[in-house]
Structure formats: structure tokens, C-alpha cells
Amino acid sequence: MESLPPTAGVPFIRADFADDDTWEEIKKTVDRPNAEGYEANVEYVEDRTLAGLDEAALAKRFPRLYPEDYGHPVVFVADAAAMSPPDYPILVVNLNKRDDSRPFRSVPREIASLEANPSLANMDFYEFAEGAGTDGVFRGF
Template sequence: MDRGSAGVRRARRPGGPLGVNRAGRRPVALVDDRRYEGLTPGQALDLIPAEYRHPLLALADSVAVASTELPLLVVDLRGERGRCVRVVAAELWGIENNLSGANMDFEEFAGAVGDDGVFRGF
């Protein structure tokens, strides 16, 4: 297991930013397969089956795993398919919950990024 994979796994532990959310479920499913390493968001989109119904895809790319904040690359799958925003792992649950429940749009999160292009919450 490499450093990036280990970091994502730690984040998924109970109490971690990608652990069980307030609704008692995990907001993300982890796919740890080196065949997908280095994929661009466009290439990843091409692999998603038509019946996939989740509102987003979160990629733990080289930028994400290089930071202790784990700023995941989140890809919009509904509104403007393929639009991306970086989101610290600790805030992924909020985006997933609000997009899944249609409470907010992807644009609201993309418009609330910091000067460095990373969403850290409202």
C-alpha cells in the first residue's frame, strides 16, 4: 500500500473525514486499484456506467495525497458533467449530502472555493 492509499484509508476510519457520516453511512466507496492511477477526470468519466446514479466522483489524485488536508478532486456528474472542484476530505460529506438530497447545486460549492481553488466549507 502506498502513502496515498494509506492516507485515504485513514480518512475512511470511523471519526475520519471520510468515515461514517451523520446519516450512518459512508459518503464514498473506495476503489483502490493501481490501474486507475493517473487518470484524468475525463478518462474517469468514460469508465462510469450509464446506470451510475451518484451526483459526484471524488478522485484522490497526486495533488490530494500530497497534502495532509487530502483535497480531493470532485467531479460533477449531474449538472455540468465533468466540472471539477477541489474539496478537503473533511468537507466531502457536506457536498455529497447536499447534492444527493438536491438541497444545493454543484455550482454553489464551486463558487465557494478559497483563493487556492479548494473548498473548505462555508
Template sequence: MLRTDFSDDAAWHAACAASSAPSPEGFAAGLSFVSELRFAGLTIEEVVVMASSPRRNFVFVVDGVTIRDSEAPILAIDLRREPGRWFRVVPARMWSVEVNLSLANMDFSDFADNVDSDGVFRGFS
């Protein structure tokens, strides 16, 4: 999970804790947290260029929206099939997105196509 907004350290730490917390069933996202000032203010396009590698299919970003919004929706960006396609995910559902994408149980589009009207994935209906 890449930090691009450095305006609120407490909000960053809260997003990290909430997104890595296990589900009631015990599933947890396998996340690494990157907080380096050199990534401040990166756009989606810049993240795609910077994060693209043969080993990465997606990346999560804590940006200004995450920091300011009460739900702290984290930006998920596709790096492989449709580079730059994105949606947001509430921290409580991060485990579902990360685990299923990492295991290739589901595609990025399975989540991106099931967001609420505001572009945020809160789970499958």
C-alpha cells in the same frame, strides 16, 4: 471515492477515515472506496470518461495532491452538468458536499463557486 495515487497506503487510509467521519451534528458522507491499481494515474478527463453513467453526477478522487498535501484535499469532479469541472474539498467537509449533491439539495456549482483562492472548499463563509 476513487484512488488514483498509490504512493502512500497510510495517507489513503487516513483520507478514507477522515472523509467518512461524521460531522459534530452526526451527518456523514455515504462513500464507497475504490482502490484498484488499474486506476493509477488517471487524469480528470479519463476519470470523467470512465466514471460517467446515468446514475452518477459526481465522483471524488484521492490523487497525488490529496496524498502529499497536509490538508489532504480530495478532488471532486462534476460528471453531469459541466463534466470535468472540479474543486477540492477538505475531508472534514466531505459530508456537506456528498450529502447535498446526493440529495440534489445543492448543485455542484454551489460548492465549486465557493472555494477558497486555492480551489479548496472548506465550508461556506
């Protein structure tokens, strides 16, 4: 996948295919309303060409072309690290060319906030990136 597929919701890309049960659990968690009652507007995409890529290589695969060429300011990636318990830290990649924040990771239950706020310009990507813990994982504010 050299560019993002057109999606109605924010792309949530599966890039690791070692454990179907874990993938289904992550999707169930993401699909549940969060503590504020919001549901993530994501569209699940499977891309086997991304399997085995590390975090840096994955981030490079998605150029920062929002808002001109992409309809969403972020992309979520379930790589091998994201399939790891206990937190299942999803890779969150910034697509906004006006924000130079680096990728970070998030627990699945926070995906709704990460999807909605940058999309609505309520909060910027960098605010979530700065809210990540010392381990680089965002667990909420």
C-alpha cells in the same frame, strides 16, 4: 475504469497507491461525522488503472451521465495531489450532465456535505465549486 462501478454509496476512488497510511487516514477522516453530524455515504474503490493520471485526465474518465446512467451526481478521487499534506485535497468530479461546473478539490472533512447535498438536490454541484477558495479547494461555507 472506463465507467463507474455500481456502488450503493458515492464512489470514492483511490487512484494513487504510494502511501497506504495516508489513504487510511483520509478514509478515517471521511468516515467521521461532520460538524452537522452527517456521515458520508461513500463506497471506497481502488483502481490502479487511474494511477499517474493528472486531474484533467481523471475528470475525462468519468463522463457526465447522471441521472440517467449513474446513480450519483459526483465522484471523489484520491489522486497523488489528494495524498499531499496538509489538506489532502480530494478531487471532486461532477457527473451531472445538466451542470457544466468543472472539477474542484475538497478537504476530506467536507466530503459528507458534498455527497449528501447534491444527491438530495438540496444544493447543486456548482454552489460547492463556487465556494472553493482561490486555491481551488473547498473547505466549507
